[in-house]
Amino acid sequence: MPDDIHTPAPAPARASDPAPTTAGPDLTPEQRTAFEAAAFRRLLAHLDARSDVQNIDLMNLAGFCRNCLSNWYRDAAEAGGQTLTKEQSREIVYGMPYEDWRRKHQRDASPEQQSAFESSRPKA
DSSP: OOGGGOOOOOOOOSTTOOSOOSSSSOOOHHHHHHHHHHHHHHHHHHHHHTTTSOHHHHHHHHSOOHHHHHHHHHHHHHHTTOOOOHHHHHHHHHSSOHHHHHHHHOOOOOHHHHHHHHHHSOOO
């Protein structure tokens, strides 16, 4: 699966969004950031435990994958003044170097997966 498809429209940076939310309890910015970070860490742990779920499956079902998460992480770091390489952000999301994860877990996409991806893929 080519890497260039992992570029959905960027979401606004939540940490810099000063607008109060109407959902849930009143939270301080620190609490909100801590809770969002905990949810993100739990998502990464869940994806780590489910290495059987391929990136193409995630893309076909949800429109994002582990590579998208690593790109968003890198974007957030850069917005905060921290430079990360693509490899560094992928290692954070995958929990190991990307090429190691690919060797251990990635399977070739089936024709059905490829077809579903091509029909649902964002058009440039």
